[in-house]
Amino acid sequence: MNNLEICAFEKKYLREILSIENLSFAVPWTKDSMEKELTNKFAQYVVIKLDDVVVGYGGMWLILDEGHITNIAVHPEFRGIGAGKKIIEGLIDICKEKNINSLTLEVRTSNYVAKNLYRKFGFVEEGIRKNYYNDNNEDAIIMWKRNI
Template identity: 45%
Template sequence: MSQTMTFRLMTEDDIDEVLVLERRSFTLPWSREAFYNELNHNQYALYIVLEDEGKIVGYCGAWIVIDEAHITNIAILPEYRGRRLGEALLRKMMDIAIERGAKVMTLEVRVSNIIAQSLYEKLGFQKGGIRKRYYTDNGEDALVMWVNLQ
């Protein structure tokens, strides 16, 4: 990661930039209202952004409930992929989750998304169950993955 890259908590002012990233990354992008509600009304939500010289190039969200962290979403701009930024972003979220008392972290990933699964396995995530027809755009199954943080 270059010296110009920094992490910080996501704010309401970041929503427009994050929406662009979201639309470029997912077939089912979250809405402005969803991010607004996460930032302002969900006491369990934590969102961080990764910036390169002030431009948001990635973000990650999680719900931290008691001792469990659940990754809601993680994305890197397409032109920034392949530089291990997703790994850095997820490692940062794992560190924050540990600081906030989480002992385990879970996420869902498309069964077809082998690149993401490889990253998660590299960081210690293990394959758990399958959520059948989890993704509403095409009915694809989700693989549930988890990792002990302690």
């Protein structure tokens, strides 16, 4: 969608991001945790806006030459318009700018939509974290994208 705009995470977007976080995850990050990401020297986040409305965000930690995606979420009312794709593109662009060679993430075994999106960007399943999610002990699939 042409109206989707990518921008950096700033404190002014915190309220909208927390709202999306709470709508998207069984165990959402707290306001304190999200605020700390603003000053975390390892953290890089992107915000996706549609006509000045925050519709999604994604973040990762960059350590040495690897990136670890910490969270990606799109507001339920705006899913299916390409915001998730735009978030991943933004995170990959940051990796390229900072000479990050590989990118990893964990995703719920049951999250087929997310796994399919990641596969479209070249992520491959390379492992399982048993009982990773505290809310229901669901396993996480570890996915990697190498040679960015």
